[in-house]
Amino acid sequence: MEGHQTPRDIDVTCPRCKEYYSKLSLRHHIRKCMGGIPGKRLSNLHVEARKLLSNVHNRASTDDLRQKTFPFFNDDELTNALRYDEAIILYGNYLCRKYTSEHNDPQIRSNLRSYGRLKLAIREENPNINELFDVLDTTFVDLIISGIEKVSGLNNNTHLYREPSTALLLAT
Template sequence: MRDDVIFSLIKYDKLLVVYGNAMCMKYRSRHHYDMIKNRLRIMGRFLQVAKSVNPAIDDFASLYQPPIFDTIIEVLHQFGNYDKISGYYEKPTLPSTIGTALKYIANLYIMECIKSRDEKQKKDVEDVLVLLKTGLQGPVNKTAAESLLHQKRQKKEVLPLTEDVRKLNAYITSN
């Protein structure tokens, strides 16, 4: 990875290191390394933006507190460039991808809480996981799916010119 602010956030964040290690164990092949690096960088960028939105967030683990859930939704909207007027995301896949990763990291965090016997933090993470599973369906996942569909409908298809089709037809006929 490039040695920058995002790399420092990832490198010194215990939960993101656990996430990276879990990804390396899951995807052992060398050709997956870029995917792992990209997912870690996305989560590092997510943490950076979350810190700027809510100063109470110190590390990735502090995202898993029930009062912080609204901040998570806000940051996901920022990542997708949510347009309040149209109700669509400009980049719809990013919020749903991050939402899935947040759920995966929450399960890893629960495992870490069990290992350290931290019942209070485990309960908070489980509560946030419930919020992520139910609370992301409407404002994030459904909006992302609708945005993708809207973008597909609005995509302009460039058709070949009539003259080019005639040339192709003449070429096929002659050969």
């Protein structure tokens, strides 16, 4: 299986030899390539592999978003919604400039994922929306509000949010 390169199997790059391997076979390859993984967990290995690819919008700041934020995201639909949305990337650049300490990185990732969930909720209601910049128009205010209510878990009976802090973050 090692070195097998069909398009659906190529998921990650070996941080040392820069060869492509599937996620499942990378750990077996690393044993041979690096002589084991001393002190590193497999999840850290996948983060290092994603740092090499840095599949992010070209307006992303190199050191911050490309190396400290996006490699730690799981490869899922939410992350794909974040990667190339210019508004979210610009907001991520702003957050990385504002919060420079390493202990703020989880907070930055959490904020970006919240905006990604908002984008997916808006896109679910209106599939013509491709980026958050598309909804920055007064005609889409109701769409933005319903997206925030959906992401924050508004209970229509009690009119209380399941996650009020998310509603506050997205409304701000």
